[in-house]
Amino acid sequence: MEGEGSLSFVRKGAWNKMEDELLTTCVQQYGEGKWHLVPIRTGLNRCRKSCRLRWLNYLKPSIKRGEFTEDEVDMMKRLHRLLGNRWSLIAGRLPGRTPNDVKNYWNTHIHKKVSSSHKEEYSTCAKSKKEIIKPHLVIKPQPRNFSTTNSTMLKMRFLNEDQSGAKNSQACDDTLITKYNDNNLDDKWWVGSTMMDDDKGCNVGVNNDLCCVQDGMLMKDLKLNDEIIKGLLEDQSWSDFLIDINFLDL
């Protein structure tokens, strides 16, 4: 499946400067993607996975180095409560940060603090035994089949094609962000996270605490009424993709 075994010798471990330069030149020349061709094009004895990872986590010019700011850490915590260990999605909302960066930072800096504070919270709760914890109704994300007639999704994809018509198959979730970044609107990185506009300019987001997600599960919560639930379950169109949450309330 992986096909890496076909190479008689594949280098592992830390990258040296020359390898970095070769990889950078290759990506600048051919663009990102087609990673299976990179070892051939560069002559590097590295597997495609290694090349991709090195570029995305280290060599890519847009990568932001240095300490995470307080704002970034705060946002990371909120997004983690919302998304769980979806590092790529979290990183997508932290400009210049890679999923690996976010994951490493979380595991080394935050995870311990959070888990210990959770313990404290739990023990505090347990002391006041009067409090009854109701189990949440967990709505697991369902697999989706996109028909070719799903115009909105098609348009989202179309938007993400560059001028030469080359396809970029990123999920629609990232499409808006990519598009905004392309337009050098880095300060609008958050757009895709809270709302989506359809082609008629209609904001299809829903306001205020529709639901929350914990540990990767979509959970019925607070103000989610029966009608909305019914709609979500019956409607196979846009509405069931929408999670509109005020991060600041998390």
Place this chain on the structure above:
DNA sequence: AATGCTTACAACCGCAATTCG
């Protein structure tokens, strides 16, 4: 100075999802 421990982060691995022929 030598040794052991901890931390941070780069890199690897396995698997699921997606794309392609």
Place this chain on the structure above:
DNA sequence: CCGAATTGCGGTTGTAAGCAT
């Protein structure tokens, strides 16, 4: 429609650097 190839993600591991003893 199906299977192979490819991509991308998240968990885990390896190791260099920093620190304490």
